[in-house]
Amino acid sequence: MNDTSFLNWPFFEERHKTMALGLDKWAAQEIAPLGDASEPKNNDQLDAMCADILAKLADGNWLKLAVADGNNTAHDVRSICLARETLAKHAGLADFVFAMQGLGSGAIALFGDDQQKQKYLSDVRTGKSVAAFALSEPDAGSDVAAISTSATKDGDDYILNGEKAFISNGGIADFYCVFARTEQGTGAKGLSAFIVDKNTAGLDDKTRIDLLAPHPLANIKFDNCRIPKSALIGEEGQGFKIAMAVLDIFRPSVGAAALGFAKRAMVETIAHTSNREAFGGVLADLQMTQSTIADMAVSIDASALLIYRAAWQKDSGQARITREAAMAKLFSTESAQQVVDSAVQLHGGSGVVAGAVVEKLYREVRALRIYEGASEVQKLIIAKQLLSGS
Ligand SMILES: Cc1cc2nc3c(=O)[nH]c(=O)nc-3n(C[C@H](O)[C@H](O)[C@H](O)COP(=O)(O)OP(=O)(O)OC[C@H]3O[C@@H](n4cnc5c(N)ncnc54)[C@H](O)[C@@H]3O)c2cc1C
Incomplete structure (x- = not known):
């Protein structure tokens, strides 16, 4: 972390500053080499990298920041955001592994009963178990209320049928928090949340999807999966509320990951433009370069203010x-895209060479404007809240 002055903002307590500086130092040793390494060539390599990162994060005791312990200790959203920003600066995949443990277990931490918390949370916090959050479907992405995966009561069990799409950690997760319809024709009101273990008969998570910036992702099919009533999180019909409560916590942290990418792009840009000779000086001497750098800096600080205000x-x-x-x-992911694009531009040809730091950032930042609610959906949420006086 170069400029750490933001840690003195009134949003933070001393413990946040200590944690962020400690994580940055640790990540520089343990995680940065992974960011510099060449990208995995296949899913086996990718999965092995994720397992390695998970073990390191567990060893460093960092996962507890993302996963609440379930003993009335709430998620500390500032810590989650600071951790994501810091990890994203060093390696996007490390940010992904960290965040998914929290997102995938968030429904249990917030709404699970004591047995569910005991069974799942401690293993997720210690990296023994991998979690995933399965909301989206082939025909229900932005339109969550259109979910058609069904959970039908059968005695003391539920029978799950349907398909989930674009599920992060799909294929490597030990369990999925699945949102399914328990009541037909009732839109968002008829959804419920379930814990579905990976080895459940009828669950197929083998259909992997390759991404612009690789992380484990799969479509998941449920074919007459029998799951016990004890797998229901909260009450029937609470699924939408549960999903939105989890996203409330993790949405600002998507912005924080984008902020980490943007800050790294800034560091790279200052280093490059200060050294690249042109027109009898260096690129940084040119006022148009300075104008771009100033725009990047304003976007970065404005993003940070919005993220840490929410947290x-x-x-x-x-x-x-x-x-x-x-x-x-909305603001942080859109502006980080612009910041990273400016960084690529100021790197000239070297910015689009495969494997260059800014080239990787350019690919890493793109999906953040789409998942956990596309930018257009965020605008609808903001306007709806304002128009309803919330
Ligand atoms: C890398 C990645 C990881 C993901 N991980 C997960 C995961 O772990 N769990 C999970 O459940 N899902 C996950 N998703 C799915 C993600 O949440 C959805 O892709 C996202 O919600 C958008 O849904 P969609 O792809 O079906 O696009 P669509 O809903 O078809 O929308 C396409 C585009 O249309 C526009 N649009 C949509 N609605 C509106 C509107 N109302 N008004 C104006 N414009 C609109 C937006 O630009 C949007 O991007 C992931 C996706 C990606 C790409």
């Missing part, structure tokens, strides 16, 4: 931060 509000006891989280995610 601070949640940590200060505000039950829901739907509007603030949407603003943070």
